[in-house]
Amino acid sequence: MKMILPLTLMVTLFSTAGALKCETCTNTQCSSTAPVTCTSETMCVTASIQATSSGTTVPQIFKACASSSLCPAAGTQTFSLDLRASSAVASAHCCNTDNCNSATLPFKYTRAFRFKIQKTLLQPDPSAYMLLFC
16 A cells, blocks of 8 residues: 555656656746646747737747647748738747747748739639748
8 A cells, every 4th residue: 555655656757757848938928938848749839920910010929839730840930921901920930859949039021922812713812912931
């Protein structure tokens, strides 16, 4: 009976020993972070997002554990969407070592090419645009 408690404690310690640890934001501005132990996620992510709507730009920083569907591989990606009145630019960095997402990505723009997205080849939709980055 006395062996059950130490065995339970050892199993608990060893089951979380290999779990990935990532930084997560503790407030909406992400001015402070805290480490969190990921449950089933295999990657950490940090993202810097700038969303603009009706001329107002709102920056946002996101840090957390990420599943392999959100971060299929380690590295940095930049995404952009422009719908005329609203747009967004996001840079995301995925990594797979403990607390590897502690750095904050800068908000930056790159040279962009603008392509019109069409509903069909015969009826273009002039209100939808997308930015593609080189």
